Every structure is written in C-alpha cells, then in structure tokens.
Amino acid sequence: xxxxxxxxxxxxxxxxxxxxxxxxxxxxxxxxxxxxxxxxxxxxxxxxxxxxxxxxxxxxxxxxxxxxxxxxxxxxxxxxxxxxxxxxxxxxxxxxxxxxxxxxxxxxxxxxxxxxxxxxxxxxxxxxxxxxxxxxxxxxxxxxxxxxxxxxxxxxxx
Amino acid sequence: xxxxxxxxxxxxxxxxxxxxxxxxxxxxxxxxxxxxxxxxxxxxxxxxxxxxxxxxxxxxxxxxxxxxxxxxxxxxxxxxxxxxxxxxxxxxxxxxxxxxxxxxxxxxxxxxxxxxxxxxxxxxxxxxxxxxxxxxxxxxxxxxxxxxxxxxxxxxxxx
Numbered sequence: 057x058x059x060x061x062x063x064x065x066x067x068x069x070x071x072x073x074x075x076x077x078x079x080x081x082x083x084x085x086x087x088x089x090x091x092x093x094x095x096x097x098x099x100x101x102x103x104x105x106x107x108x109x110x111x112x113x114x115x116x117x118x119x120x121x122x123x124x125x126x127x128x129x130x131x132x133x134x135x136x137x138x139x140x141x142x143x144x145x146x147x148x149x150x151x152x153x154x155x156x157x158x159x160x161x162x163x164x165x166x167x168x169x170x171x172x173x174x175x176x177x178x179x180x181x182x183x184x185x186x187x188x189x190x191x192x193x194x195x196x197x198x199x200x201x202x203x204x205x206x207x208x209x210x211x212x213x214x
Numbered sequence: 215x216x217x218x219x220x221x222x223x224x225x226x227x228x229x230x231x232x233x234x235x236x237x238x239x240x241x242x243x244x245x246x247x248x249x250x251x252x253x254x255x256x257x258x259x260x261x262x263x264x265x266x267x268x269x270x271x272x273x274x275x276x277x278x279x280x281x282x283x284x285x286x287x288x289x290x291x292x293x294x295x296x297x298x299x300x301x302x303x304x305x306x307x308x309x310x311x312x313x314x315x316x317x318x319x320x321x322x323x324x325x326x327x328x329x330x331x332x333x334x335x336x337x338x339x340x341x342x343x344x345x346x347x348x349x350x351x352x353x354x355x356x357x358x359x360x361x362x363x364x365x366x367x368x369x370x371x372x373x
Contacts, residue, residue: 080372087368090248091361098253105282112278115270123267127257205245209238 075145082145089138093208096131097201099124100170107177107194109187117190121178132167150211159207166200173197218306221299230300237300244293248364251286254279255360262353268343273336310369317366321359328352 075081105111106120143150150156174197176182177190221227230236260266261275298305305311332349339345345353 083368083372084365087365090245090364090368091252094249094252094364095256097249098256101250101253102257102279111282112270112274114274119269120267123269124257127260127266202246205249206242209242209245 073144075141082142085138085142088134089142092131092134092138093205095127096135097205099127099131100174100197100201103174103178104194104197107174107187107190107197109191116180116183117178118180118183128170153211155207155210159204159211162200162204162207166197166204169197169200215303215306218302221302227299227302230296237297240293240297240300243289244297247286247289247293251283251290252360252364254283254286256357258283259353259357262345263350263357264343264345271340272345273340276333305370308370308373310366310373314363314366314370317359317363321356321363324352324356324359328356 071077075085102111103121103124106113106115106117112120173193177193182190230240257266258276258279261268261270261272267275298311328349332346332352339349
C-alpha cells in the first residue's frame with residue numbers, strides 16, 4: 057500500500073522541469089530561440105547574399121565568412137541549448153508531430169550543407185575566382201534555412 | 215476601442231481572420247523578415263560596438279545592409295499591420311501589443327538619433343576597430359531594444 061501511495065504521489069506531483077511546470081517559461085525560452093534563430097540564420101543570409109553578389113561585393117568572401125563564423129557558432133550554441141529544452145517540455149508529443157521530425161531532418165541537411173558546400177564556397181583559395189557555382193549554392197542554402205523555419209513554425213501549427 | 219470594433223467588422227478584417235491561408239502566410243513573412251532584418255541590425259550594431267566585422271569600414275557594413283534592411287522592415291510593418299488588422303479588438307486590448315509598438319517607436323527614434331548624431335561625423339571613425347563611446351552606446355541601446363521587442367512580440371500571443 058505504501059508503494060501505491062508513493063507512486064500516486066509521484067504521478068500527481070507537479071513536474072520538476074520548470075518548462076513543464078510554469079506556463080510562462082515556454083514562451084520566454086521560445087523568444088530566446090527566436091533571437092538565436094535571428095542570429096544564426098541572419099548571419100548565414102548575409103554570407104549567402106555575398107555569395108550571390110547581392111551585398112558587400114567589394115569584400116573578399118573568405119574574410120567575411122571568417123568574421124561571421126564566431127556569430128554563426130554563437131547562434132548554433134543558443135539554438136542547441138534552447139531547442140532541446142523546448143523539446144523537453146513534452147518529448148512524447150513532439151516525436152509524434154511530423155513537422156518536428158521534418159524540421160530535424162531539414163536542420164541536419166542545412167547544417168551539413170553549410171559546413172561542407174558553403175565552407176568550400178567561402179575558402180580563401182576561391183576568393184579571386186568568379187562566383188559561378190557559388191550562386192546556386194547560396195540559393196540552396198537560403199532554401200534549406202527557409203524550410204527549417206517553415207517546419208519550425210508548423211510544429212506549433214502556426 | 216470604437217475604431218478597433220469598426221475595423222474588425224469590415225469585410226477586409228473578416229477575410230484576414232477567416233481565410234485559411236492568410237494568417238499563416240503573414241506569420242511566415244513576419245518571421246522570415248525578422249531573420250533578415252534582425253541579422254543585419256545585429257551585425258551592424260556589433261560592428262559599431264567593435265565586436266564583429268572589424269576589418270570592414272562601418273560605413274560599408276551599414277551602407278551595404280541598408281537596402282535589405284529597409285525592404286525587410288517594410289515587409290515587417292505590412293505583415294505586422296495586417297496581422298493586427300485580422301483581429302483588432304483582440305490586439306487593441308492586448309497590453310503586450312501596445313508595449314511592442316512603443317518599443318518599435320523608441321527603437322526607431324534611437325536609430326534616427328544615431329543617424330543624425332554620431333553617424334554624421336562617421337569619417338573620423340569609419341575604419342577604426344575602436345569606435346567612439348557615444349556611437350557604441352547607441353549601438354548597445356539599439357541591440358537591447360530590438361531583443362526586448364522580440365520578447366514583447368512573442369508575448370503578444372501569450373497574453
């Protein structure tokens with residue numbers, strides 16, 4: 057009987073995780089997630105616009121990439137902290153949402169593309185070459201990050 | 215409140231509120247342009263603060279971002295205005311909606327003060343990694359205001 061009482065107490069106790077316990081924690085963490093998204097995707101968009109020849113044309117691409125890199129990493133750090141924490145609010149629910157699973161796949165693709173293809177496109181050895189294939193690569197990067205955002209919005213049914 | 219009620223009863227507002235795709239499309243435009251506008255605002259301010267893009271002249275960073283920033287800002291205002299028009303009675307009575315608008319106004323005034331103040335003698339510190347403290351203070355306030363606006367904007371849906 058003691059065990060039954062104990063288990064009942066555990067299941068009825070308020071959850072220990074603050075995000076599941078107080079309803080205001082979720083929107084606050086979500087706002088930080090939006091700030092992190094702005095930093096991460098905003099800096100990648102600046103780089104993509106340079107690769108398209110649409111902004112900062114006179115700046116060497118490799119130098120711009122190098123100067124943006126720490127801020128891209130800061131954005132990744134914020135997103136990889138706040139994202140999993142938002143997920144922890146209701147893990148069983150999220151894994152069942154198709155938009156959530158799509159977002160994870162798209163995010164993986166976007167990051168892979170950034171660190172391989174965009175990494176190559178922003179190499180110092182390519183600075184003096186014409187933009188060529190780097191234009192469509194920048195468009196693919198923009199498309200991938202846009203789809204990550206779209207899937208993210210879809211998780212909350214917009 | 216009378217205005218909000220009148221606007222809410224117009225066919226235009228009803229359409230925004232009830233058509234299946236209008237509201238989601240406006241939200242998508244609003245968030246995409248936050249990334250475009252916010253990223254450039256952040257990097258511009260961080261450049262003035264001397265924390266980012268130090269090898270590039272301030273005038274170039276700010277000047278090159280300007281057309282993109284204005285385009286994104288226009289889309290933000292239009293999408294935000296239409297989102298508000300979709301349910302004016304609800305938003306008109308939402309305290310966070312008014313706080314967001316107030317923050318937007320203050321951020322705009324702050325940007326104007328910078329533009330017509332410290333930015334006017336830009337030539338003296340354009341290529342400097344260390345920008346004069348007056349201009350840096352502006353950039354710090356600007357950064358804080360825009361971040362607060364993101365929080366206030368998110369809170370509109372919470373209240």
